[in-house]
Amino acid sequence: xxxxxxxxxxxxxxxxxxxxxxxxxxxxxxxARNRPWLTARKDDTGWLxxxxxxxxxxxxxxxxxxxxxxxxxxxxxxxxxxxxRALRCERIDWSFEHTLELPPIVDxxxxxxxxxxxxxxxxxxxxxxxxxxxxxxxx
Amino acid sequence: MPKSGPNIPLRTPRADLHMTSxxxxxxxxxxxxxxxxxxxxxxxxxxxxxxxxxxxGGDPQAxxxxxxxxxxxxxxxxxxxxxxxxxxTLRLPCPGILPPSRRGPLEx
Numbered sequence: 702x703x704x705x706x707x708x709x710x711x712x713x714x715x716x717x718x719x720x721x722x723x724x725x726x727x728x729x730x731x732x733a734r735n736r737p738w739l740t741a742r743k744d745d746t747g748w749l750x751x752x753x754x755x756x757x758x759x760x761x762x763x764x765x766x767x768x769x770x771x772x773x774x775x776x777x778x779x780x781x782x783x784x785x786r787a788l789r790c791e792r793i794d795w796s797f798e799h800t801l802e803l804p805p806i807v808d809x810x811x812x813x814x815x816x817x818x819x820x821x822x823x824x825x826x827x828x829x830x831x832x833x834x835x836x837x838x839x840x
Numbered sequence: 841m842p843k844s845g846p847n848i849p850l851r852t853p854r855a856d857l858h859m860t861s862x863x864x865x866x867x868x869x870x871x872x873x874x875x876x877x878x879x880x881x882x883x884x885x886x887x888x889x890x891x892x893x894x895x896x897g898g899d900p901q902a903x904x905x906x907x908x909x910x911x912x913x914x915x916x917x918x919x920x921x922x923x924x925x926x927x928x929t930l931r932l933p934c935p936g937i938l939p940p941s942r943r944g945p946l947e948x
């Protein structure tokens with residue numbers, strides 16, 4: 702599992718790389734031809750992850766944040782029509798789990814997930830910028 | 841906002857084809873495509889499924905396209921299409937086809 706970082710800018714770059722690696726196809730050339738399961742974008746508010754989960758009901762999707770670790774899990778089972786003969790099967794049953802340590806720049810409490818037309822949208826917001834004057838005490 | 845410019849990738853959805861006793865059933869994974877952005881067309885034995893994937897904000901992300909050659913005669917006026925959880929199910933009735941489990945010569 703990826704580790705915490707001290708440098709937020711480096712953390713951002715590493716999270717980008719991590720998500721990119723997670724999105725890389727892990728099976729054969731057949732999978733490589735298809736889209737990655739997971740894509741990521743970043744805007745001013747934070748990261749937006751998209752995970753394609755066609756045919757997965759909301760009850761079969763798990764999104765968990767434990768401290769600063771994000772875990773995404775899902776399983777998909779096809780439901781072929783009853784009494785039918787299969788002529789071609791390109792779709793597959795699958796299950797997966799991604800674990801991602803969120804860098805300090807992300808606010809774990811504000812992570813939101815939404816399943817929309819077979820696609821899971823995860824919003825990983827950045828912590829609000831806060832400046833605090835630290836009074837210098839003299840003894 | 842680009843409509844479907846060259847920067848938007850084209851994706852080919854995976855499809856399963858099944859034969860029931862009276863219809864061809866096609867199941868395709870097209871997550872992120874809304875019903876209003878989907879078109880299903882039959883043209884001289886070729887089935888075209890085209891759509892646009894969008895992010896919830898509305899910007900198009902990718903074009904989705906799949907063409908399938910139908911090996912059987914299909915009643916184009918009676919095609920049923922259902923889009924649910926990002927899965928498109930098409931039911932194309934095939935008049936006059938044999939049942940899937942056809943046995944040997946019929947006994948008299």
